[in-house]
Amino acid sequence: MKFLHAADLHLDTPFVGVSNFSKELQSKLHDSTYQAAKKLFATALSEQVDFVILAGDIFDDTDSSLKAQMFLKDEFEKLNQANIKVYLIYGNHDYYRNNFAVVKFPENVTVFGSDVSTAELTCKDGQKVGLTGFSYDQQHINQAIVKNYPARGEYDYQIGILHAGVGDDNYAPFQISDLLSKGYDYWALGHIHKREIINQNPLIVYPGDIQGRNQNETSPKGFYLVSVDNGVTDLKFVKSSIYTWDKINLNVKEEETVDSLINKIKDFLRTPDTLLTLTINNAQKLDTDVLKTLQRNEILQHFEQIATESVLYKIYLKFNDNPQLAQIDQKYWDEAQKSIIDLNKIKDLDSKLYSSAIVRNHINEPDFLEHITEMIKNTINQKYTGE
């Protein structure tokens, strides 16, 4: 028995910060979610799997998914011709709404409803498989729906399909133990874009998204080809991402020139189809002119002009501690930080800004404070140095 486990296809994802790229690259980036999905379905055909599991967030935005629906219909039809079933659930991005699905998928596709249900099939090797899952019918689900999953049934192999985060209250929260208690053979999870196997026996797997969608979704992305033989489940990761996001730190020294920097950066850009985010460390050491060249984005623009294997996405400058700071006792800084870097104070800083959902959600992100503290320190270091 063989099947594919993929999630978070996010078809039609818009890419940001690419407006300076060539139109061709922008278009390829925008098309990359489709291309990755094509790889997924092509693998299903070439591996002659029994079925494909899509664990939610197949569409990035259901308000305008006609193209994606048509695309899926065509791909599903190919699978149908090869007698490959598709089991899909909708997640928080493509939660099921009225008038959403105007394209009728072929009969080999099973879409789970908002109530937990179990589908079953018999594989080519005669194994009887049960697949249990549910689709989101709203953006946020606070209930621990996993509790509604039935205990293992009379199947040779049972799979739980779930779009959720561990302990994430907004998205059908669960604990690993909840899953283990069901006695299933495999948990096909979706929602978390980072590939992760959170339990080995039975396997509880996040395959991650099939194409990195921003600078933080680094490393090759893909899906799992799962084989079950004699009760042994084997996982094989298959890369589907067209472009791979990557992050690199470059430590610079005082003697760095613009040319030497460009040469060093060029060396990082030797991997094809990679979008590279570069952080220049110890930027405070740089000569003022070099620093200004960087701050005016001239080096980034330079790489936009020339052809490189990888694409230089962004350059960040990291200013590290400044000796001059030592003039003032570190205890004063530390004492001040407590009162300044305070989430509530930040929220109250500007009511107008906090009224913006984008800002509000951003502030409420878990690593926001850490991120902003880093930025503030960088700012202080930079300011005190530079001007």
Next chain:
Amino acid sequence: MKLVKANIYGFGKWVDQKFNFEQDYQVIFGSNEAGKTTLLNFIQSILFGFASARGDNKYLQYKPKNSSKYGGELIFKADDDSTWTVKRVTGKGDGTVTLFHDDQQVPESLLSEIIGNFTKDDFENTHVFDDRSILSIYSLDEDKLETEVMSIGAVGSKEWLATAEKLNHDAEDIYKPRGQKQPLIVNLKKNDELLEEKSEIENQQVAYQRVKNQLNQTQAEFNENESLLKQASDRENNLQALDKKWSRYEQLLQNSNPSNSTDQISDEDWEDVLKANQELSTLKETSDSNKIANLDNVEKSILDNYRKNQTRLDYVRNQKFELQNLQFHRDDMNSKLLKIDTQVDQLFKNHPELSERMLPLIGEEIDQLAPQTNKNNLPLIICGIAVVLALIINPWRWIFVAVALASGFWYWYQERLNHHNNLDSYSFLKEKGYANLSREAVLGIQGTVIALDNFHTTQTSLVDGIKSIEVDMNKWRNILIELNVLDDSYKGDNYNEQIEKYFARLDQIMAKADLVEQTQAQTQKITDDRKRRLGELNKAIFAILQKYQIVNMEDFIRMHTSQVENQRIRTQIKQDKDFLGNDLAELQKYSNHSELMQKLTEAAAKRTELSEKNNQLSRQMGSLKEQMQQIFDNNHYQRVIAALAQNKADIIENYDEWLAKKLASQWIRRMLNIATKNRYPKMIKKATQYFALLTNQNYIKIDFNKNDLVVISKAKNKFDVHELSKATTIQLYLALRLAFVTEISDLVKLPILIDDAFVDFDISRTENVFQLIKEISKTNQVIYVTANEPQEIPEEHILNLEEKEIVQSYK
């Protein structure tokens, strides 16, 4: 650090002048121009440098006009009772400083032991009170006060404050609560716009489904309409076909009653009658044309005339040649006469003496005259001829007889004359016209006269002959006229010709008359035949006509014509019926053509209506299909989504940057505040106390409203600094400044310099001020210059400049 002495080498009006100061407070009293302000400026200049020779401050240089010396010394007493002497004289920049600690020269940098990290501006802002600095209260705000406090609170704090300020400024370049153009504001606005744009875009699937449903509905409508259209079109075509057949139908209707009589004229009968009738009319026609022309009346009269006078006319005919001869004869005579006349004329010509009257002499007479005589035998000849002729020519016999007689007579006469002729002398000469002529002449001419006489005789006979012929001819003429041979009007005498002409015509007429007689016989026979034939034909026709009870040919023809017409109609009807076929029944449904046309118009209108609807629906479907495609292809939403995604990223980036700068700025200030031991809140607290004291507790709090300075009255009313009276404003300023100076007095201990700042105060307020000064002067030295003599101040604290000049001038 207390200022205890000022030793002026030369500064403004002061030259080589020394002053001693009380260590707590010193009031310096002097009238205007006494040099009070100069003294205060001297203190500032020695501590912080001389004013620059350039710019607005050059009047503050105070270079003495009456001395070459410039500068001086200030002597301070430290808390440990050691002395610090600051000496400043002319030099580069703001002057050359020499510093002594307990008379020992020390590095200039140790000046900070006295002035801390104060600049001249700092000192002026915080320690100097005059009309000018008091006005600066209007620009005081929380930040400035705080900054002033912090700027002297820690090492490098000024730079840090500048950095914090710069960061705050930079942050405001990204976002400002009431800003318009800052990137974060712009991006937030853009976000609103994009969200609105997004909300206006219909959900793609919903739109697709909706259009699809519309399309299906329209398709159904179209199909239905198309079938209706087909029906209408068929109906219109049918009606059109009926319309085309209508004229035949109408014809059919008109021909619908043909007389179907049984007594048909058979073709045979018709043919016979027709033939007979034809022959009949032919015969009738020929009977007229075959008539022979009869003799006309003229001819008849000529013929009648002939018959009446046949004997005479035949005679005339026979005598035709006689008449001709007469004519010839006459003509001959005429020609002879003419010839003789010519000969006579010749004679006269040849013989001029000859005269007409001359007559030939008879022989006797000649003999008388001469022997010769001439005998004229001509008449005898003529007589002889005439006798002969009269015997030969029968018709004119008696004429020749007469001629013979006449000529015979003539001869006889001549003979007698000749006998009676005589010469002149002879009577006969005269008688015979020979008067005046000689004998010889008479005799000579006798031949000629005889010739002439002969001629005359011939002439006479010829004339007589002609006359007689003319008479005959006239007789003939009368006869011919009587016989109508000659017309009365005929003037000529060619009777022969006329006679011939007459008889030629007569012969012709007679021949014609003969012919007429002959033809009349033949014609009679033909006419008889015809009459018989006519009878036969009429009979035959009548027989046939009777068969059909018809009396005359016209009726028969009419009957036949009608019969033929009926036949034609019947044929026509048959043809029409064949042509109309099944449509006949349809056509019969319409009472008239206009009814049919009415229906046709209706049908056409209906068809047009349906056709238009058909087109419209077809267009609608096309448009809907296009819409579906457009909905499918529409990337507007994707563009908005992409823009939103980018916008979100931009907002977060802007926000992070703004927040980082803002918080960095706050962090620095906070850090400095902590490092400066929270002097600022303490200072505000102190200032509040001082202000209450100065205003007799009328104002109980100094506060800030959005960074701006406000005060709160005893009655809890809040006043902006601009709403306060001048005196109260000065009190507030003093309170804040004195609080500041006392707050930082552990760091910097410099004398407070007050330049006659309380002139506007009433007595009560002045007392309060002095009370406060006394209080402060316990920790801070105050040097107060005034033009008003202070009351209730211990003597030792007052320095009267007028007295001083005399008493304590430097020696």
